[in-house]
Amino acid sequence: MNTTSPKPVARRSLFKAGAFGAAAVAGGLALSACGGGSLAGSGGGGGGSKTFKLAETHPDDYPTTLGDKKFAELAEKYSDGRIKIQVYPNAQLGEESDAIEQVQMGSIEMTRISSAPMGEFVPAMGLFSLPYLFDDADHLWRFLESESGKKLLGEADGAGFKGLGYFDPGARSFYTSKTPIKAPADVKGLKIRVQESQVQIDFIKALGGSPTPMDYGEVYSSLQSGLLDGAENNEPSYFSASHYEVAKNYTLDRHMRVAEVLLINKDTWAGLDAKDQEALQKAADEAAPFQREKWDAQVEADLEKLRGEGVTINEISDLAPWREATKSVIDKHGADLGEYLDAVEELRTA
Numbered sequence: 001m002n003t004t005s006p007k008p009v010a011r012r013s014l015f016k017a018g019a020f021g022a023a024a025v026a027g028g029l030a031l032s033a034c035g036g037g038s039l040a041g042s043g044g045g046g047g048g049s050k051t052f053k054l055a056e057t058h059p060d061d062y063p064t065t066l067g068d069k070k071f072a073e074l075a076e077k078y079s080d081g082r083i084k085i086q087v088y089p090n091a092q093l094g095e096e097s098d099a100i101e102q103v104q105m106g107s108i109e110m111t112r113i114s115s116a117p118m119g120e121f122v123p124a125m126g127l128f129s130l131p132y133l134f135d136d137a138d139h140l141w142r143f144l145e146s147e148s149g150k151k152l153l154g155e156a157d158g159a160g161f162k163g164l165g166y167f168d169p170g171a172r173s174f175y176t177s178k179t180p181i182k183a184p185a186d187v188k189g190l191k192i193r194v195q196e197s198q199v200q201i202d203f204i205k206a207l208g209g210s211p212t213p214m215d216y217g218e219v220y221s222s223l224q225s226g227l228l229d230g231a232e233n234n235e236p237s238y239f240s241a242s243h244y245e246v247a248k249n250y251t252l253d254r255h256m257r258v259a260e261v262l263l264i265n266k267d268t269w270a271g272l273d274a275k276d277q278e279a280l281q282k283a284a285d286e287a288a289p290f291q292r293e294k295w296d297a298q299v300e301a302d303l304e305k306l307r308g309e310g311v312t313i314n315e316i317s318d319l320a321p322w323r324e325a326t327k328s329v330i331d332k333h334g335a336d337l338g339e340y341l342d343a344v345e346e347l348r349t350a
């Protein structure tokens with residue numbers, strides 16, 4: 001058992017330094033080279049059994065956590081007990097921005113993470129933060145399961161990770177504490193929390209709002225204190241993190257489908273023999289449809305509960321003005337994503 005505590009990493013923060021780019025990927029490589037060399041926390045290498053930690057930000061019964069647990073159960077089964085995965089929910093191992101750095105260094109072997117903060121390390125993952133890109137969940141999944149979706153997941157290799165698969169992220173929508181958002185102009189002047197993503201910062205700016213990147217765990221108190229006017233997320237996050245208690249106007253504009261990703265440290269992966277790699281991959285492949293089923297049921301149940309809690313839900317039927325107002329975000333951030341955007345377009349209709 002490795003007992004060294006995670007090494008602090010000088011975070012390549014776009015919020016301090018300003019930009020994505022080649023330097024980001026190079027930084028990622030350097031980190032992985034110096035920190036990820038051992039099977040940290042693996043409980044011994046070689047042919048014996050290995051125990052991996054998996055960091056998850058959500059509570060125990062949240063659909064992604066259920067997906068993680070299914071993955072863990074199948075990994076143990078398919079590896080004949082050689083691989084054990086301990087799922088740590090509730091951000092016990094740190095907020096996402098810390099967890100991903102620790103996975104890059106190898107002090108945590110695995111995480112289920114949103115592709116938005118991952119975009120700091122793997123810029124192409126910014127695709128999923130482009131606004132109003134996917135028509136619906138089926139469109140997203142056609143892309144995720146396509147050769148392009150797999151290639152995009154493979155880009156994680158360049159930053160010290162191996163991407164094992166995607167989980168369903170639902171769709172992110174706005175919520176506000178005071179004024180409800182009904183049209184793009186309503187975002188003007190509002191302080192809106194975003195994930196750690198330059199694309200999302202530019203999205204809020206395009207709508208005239210003031211974007212505030214912040215850890216997920218700080219959003220509730222910031223909405224409560226008035227530091228934020230609003231935030232945005234899918235129904236299960238809005239409900240399970242109790243954000244609805246302090247921001248009761250929910251506007252279903254479904255602006256982003258920010259894929260969830262199952263990641264393992266690249267060196268940990270490379271240290272596994274072919275049989276165990278196959279077992280892990282098979283487990284991830286089978287956990288994905290399981291998680292998606294849980295997801296759909298949870299969204300329905302949570303909408304029902306939110307209505308019961310007195311949340312005002314605004315459905316947006318015409319997305320044209322929203323697309324128009326935020327077109328600049330696609331123009332700017334889509335420029336380097338040509339082949340992925342082409343695939344998204346091709347897959348728009350089944």
Ligand code: GTR
Nearest residue numbers: 057113114195216233234237
């Ligand atoms: C959720 C996502 C989390 C986290 C969170 C956030 O939808 O599942 O992994 O990224 O959003 O907004 O920080």
